[in-house]
Amino acid sequence: MFNMILRVTENPVRRTTARDIAIIAVFAAITAALGLLPAIYLPVSPVPITAQTFGVILAGAVVGGRRAGASQLLFLALVALGLPLLAGGRGGIGVFVSPTVGFLIAFPTVAGLIGWATERVGAPYRLLPGLVVNTAFGIGVMYLFGWVGMMATTHLAPWAAIVALAPFLIGDALKVVIATLTAKGVHASYPGLLRSRTARAVAGAA
Amino acid sequence: MRTSSLGLFRPGQSPIHRLPPGTKLLVLLVLGAASVVTQRWWWLVAALVVASVLAYRLAGWGVRLWWTQLRPLWMLLAFTAVVHALTSGWQRAVADTGTIVVLVACAALVTLTTPTTALVDTIVRMAAPLTRFGVDPERVGLFLMVGIRCVPLVAGLAEQVREAQIARRATTSTRAFVVPLVVRSLREADALGEALVARGIDD
Amino acid sequence: MRIELERVSHTFGDGSTARTVLRDVTLTLTERRIGVIGHNGSGKSTFLRLLNALIVPTSGRVLVDGLDTARDARELRRRIGFLFTDPDAQIIMPTVSEDIAFGLRRSGLSPERVDARVRDLLVRFGLDAHAGHPAHLLSGGQKQLLALAAVLITKPLALVMDEPTTLLDLRNAAMIGRVVADLDQTVILATHHLDLLAGFDRVLVFHEGRVVADAPPAAAIAAYRHLMDPES
Known part of the structure; x- marks a missing residue:
């Protein structure tokens, strides 16, 4: 078990090891498991808050860009195969022609970008940079995709698509904050996932 | 090969169940590509909506399961329909909302009639x-x-x-x-x- | 099967976090039934992982039938199967029969031959009623049987088992013990269920990274008990 961790830190060659496969698969399943948490309804919005996009941000903030992106791509593939993994037990290829398709397509992109940026910042994981990264990609890029997808499927005017999406924002802002705190907690209890800034500088100089 | 207890697949012996998964995916792809054209005629889209319900019948189920697939989307569908009706007329509302209904219902039908493992095998073959x-x-x-x-x-x-x-x-x-x-x-x-x-x- | 360890040491990590778990172990193993005992953290698990090239030692050599684990890992894993403590973590495929067949996916055997072998193992381990079921719905004992079947499908010459009964109840542990006793293969078994070692040819006792006793079961277990409680 420990040797696997070592192999990754000692050998930064970018190829998918068996451990990577396992981490990718497990994070796809974590995004799925979070979709099973009961949705929360806030009185101000008719749109329920589900924990699903939480998994997307978390993957990026915990396992790095390549593995996070791959995990969310795998998650979408499992959904497409008909596993009822989306919040509310939805799944199947139908969701890829529905108006929220933009958000789904954003999952791997956002997880990959958050992971890439988190790796750039390096260990130890800190709240403020984490919050900035997670908001920029987890909300900015996510909604850009979601907005375009909404217009493409429904042919709504840009303003109407914004009106349709706005209610989701409240929950997502909340999720970004919790996801950042969670990522900090995970890095504290499972160190070694991020390379530290000093170690990276040494490796770069060598 | 039954991963079914994990998935949305519902076993059956209908003609749609017996179609090869690759064929079903191809039909779906064609339907999606054609929607750009069919969307011009609201009555054609309305006919396709009815046809999608009939396809569920053919698979051995009824309009209830059809609606189950669409229910999570009803708020967004209603919103789209109302905005289109107010801004570009009811024909446009029927055509655009109906197209989403058809595609979602048909894609869900593929999922409901095809075991997960069969889809995996198909994808592996398609990736060759x-x-x-x-x-x-x-x-x-x-x-x-x-x-x-x-x-x-x-x-x-x-x-x-x-x-x-x-x-x-x-x-x-x-x-x-x-x-x-x-x-x-x-x-x-x-x-x-x-x-x-x-x-x-x-x- | 002939397993040789030549002055093997192994350290995890480096600098301040370094932990040496094996210290200068030299051994030659040729027996058909070899037991490994010792308390948690004594080096048992690391020793077993060396045999299957899951770990390459930081110093010394491990040779299995003349093959060096540092170089011939792939060939070695074909000859030696590994059974882990937690069956949940080693089941890879979604359904029982798919998981058993997994090891043969690049074997070049025809689907009919693969099916026949899978069916044999399903019947042998009483899993035939569950062939198409999701693996996660099996009971703990059945999961460990499935894991064993999945290892045996490639017909390895030897099996390395890392506490395969630790997570099982006594009845299932005894059942796995009987299955293990009936295997034709060489077995190297680490366990805390000392009664599983009855009839073994040789038992190694690990303590703080060293082999402190190497004897037939009765003598080795006595040495182990004495180690745990010098008063006895």
Whole structure:
């Protein structure tokens, strides 16, 4: 078990090891498991808050860009195969022609970008940079995709698509904050996932 | 090959069940591409909506299961219909909303009538031409299978974490649930990675 | 099967986090039934992982039938199967029969031959009623049987088992013990269930990274008990 961790830190060659496969698969399943948490309804919005996009941000903030992106791509593939993994037990290829398709397509992109940026910042994981990264990609890029997808499927005017999406924002802002705190907690209890800034500088100089 | 108890697949003997998965996916693809054209005539779209209900009949089910597939979207569909009706007329509302209904219902029908493993096999076969772009179809299949396997694995961990939380009367905050879930999942991934190596996946 | 360890040491990590788990172990193993005992953290698990090339030692050599684990890992894993403590973590495929067949996916055997072998193992381990079921719905004992079947499908010459009964109840542990006793293969078994070692040819006792006793079961277990409680 420990040797696997070592192999990754000692050998930064970018190829998918068996451990990577396992981490990718497990994070796809974590995004799925979070979709099973009961949705929360806030009185101000008719749109329920589900924990699903939480998994997307978390993957990026915990396992790095390549593995996070791959995990969310795998998650979408499992959904497409008909596993009822989306919040509310939805799944199947139908969701890829529905108006929220933009958000789904954003999952791997956002997880990959958050992971890439988190790796750039390096260990130890800190709240403020984490919050900035997670908001920029987890909300900015996510909604850009979601907005375009909404217009493409429904042919709504840009303003109407914004009106349709706005209610989701409240929950997502909340999720970004919790996801950042969670990522900090995970890095504290499972160190070694991020390379530290000093170690990276040494490796770069060598 | 029954991964069905995990998925949305519903066994049956209907003509739609018996169609090869590749054919069903192809029909769906054609339907999606054609929607750009069919959307011009509201009555054609309306006819397609009716046809999609009939397809559920043919598969051995009724309009209720058809509606079950669309229900999660009803608010967005209603919103789209109202905005289109107000801004561009009811024909446009029928055409645009109806197209979404048709595509979602038909895609769901493919899922309902095709076992997960059959879809995995189809995808692995379809990925074969991608070999020249560096895609290993067998690897794709492995990823999908390990992914399918991990869903109940992590769901089981989630259940254990929840029980531990209750036993310790910890708060019900999301973070107090997710941190241990992710940490335990990472440990499980270490063990699974080791097992993959031991069973011959060493690259 | 002939397993040789030549002055093997192994350290995890480096600098301040370094932990040496095996210290200068030299051994030659040729027996058919070899037991490994010792308390948690004594080096048992690391020793077992060396045999299957899951770990390459930081110094010294491990040779299995003349093959060096540092170089011939792939061939070695074909000859030696590994059974882990937690069956949940080693089940890779979604359904029982798919998981058993997994080891043969690049064997070049025809689907009919693969099916026949899978069916044999399903019947042998009483899992035939569950062939198409999701693996995660099996009981703990059945999962460990499935894991064993999945290892045996490639017909390895030897099996390395890392506490395969630790997570099982007594009845299932005894059942796995009987299955293990009936295997034709060489077995190297680490366990805390000392009664599983009855009839073994040789038992190694690990303590703080060293082999402190190497004897037939009765003598080795006595040495182990004495180690745990010098008063006895």
